[in-house]
């Protein structure tokens with residue numbers, strides 16, 4: 001899939017994504033993935049960080065609030081302009097720029113760390129994107145990213161339900177099939193129907209690979225693997241957000257931290 005097709009796709013998703021996520025309907029990100037991601041990130045005060053595929057900047061802002069000096073890059077002009085608008089309203093000294101993760105507009109060894117939250121698996125060439133992150137990192141810098149869990153976000157999947165209509169298990173298939181830009185259509189399930197009806201569903205190009213091939217790309221590029229997490233909500237969180245119950249059945253996300261040698 002070409003960069004301009006990708007850009008068009010994400011530009012078309014950007015308005016609804018920004019409005020709905022800023023209203024709090026990206027509950028899997030806000031209450032599972034981001035809290036675990038920030039916990040693993042640890043102390044980044046004073047460090048220079050790059051957020052790859054920053055979207056409208058939610059996680060970039062969270063990391064800047066921890067004291068990091070952040071630059072956010074995204075392929076979508078619309079996401080970048082929403083991120084800048086938020087930065088103008090509440091400055092956190094974040095710079096945002098348009099760019100592709102496959103060809104980063106930075107010199108070698110620019111950043112102390114690089115993050116990519118739920119964006120790397122959306123890029124058409126994971127090998128190139130990981131190589132670019134490696135290049136832009138200073139020696140001993142770290143790369144931390146979250147992706148849809150490759151073992152459960154398989155090309156083919158179907159939920160099983162009990163007699164009360166609750167999800168009990170997920171059947172996964174075609175694990176070894178490499179999707180290469182096939183479009184998945186969905187919208188944040190927790191948003192009220194009248195709001196969902198106002199927007200088209202997101203169109204998300206999918207690029208899948210197996211768990212071992214993700215790990216082998218990191219190793220091949222020279223990264224030293226440091227830490228993994230498969231976050232899931234505790235019972236308290238599920239009481240507050242019942243829509244998250246299925247995230248206690250399978251791992252939706254894989255978070256990985258690795259270091260440039």
Ligand SMILES: C[S@@+](CC[C@H](N)C(=O)[O-])C[C@H]1O[C@@H](n2cnc3c(N)ncnc32)[C@H](O)[C@@H]1O
Pocket residue numbers: 006010029052053054055056057058059073074075076079099100101102116117118119120122123124
């Ligand atoms: C699922 S969204 C995640 C956004 C944000 N990181 C977050 O956690 O809310 C994926 C993001 O990756 C961006 N993206 C996709 N392909 C990209 C590429 N090749 N280079 C840079 N950004 C890309 C999209 O525009 C979108 O903002």
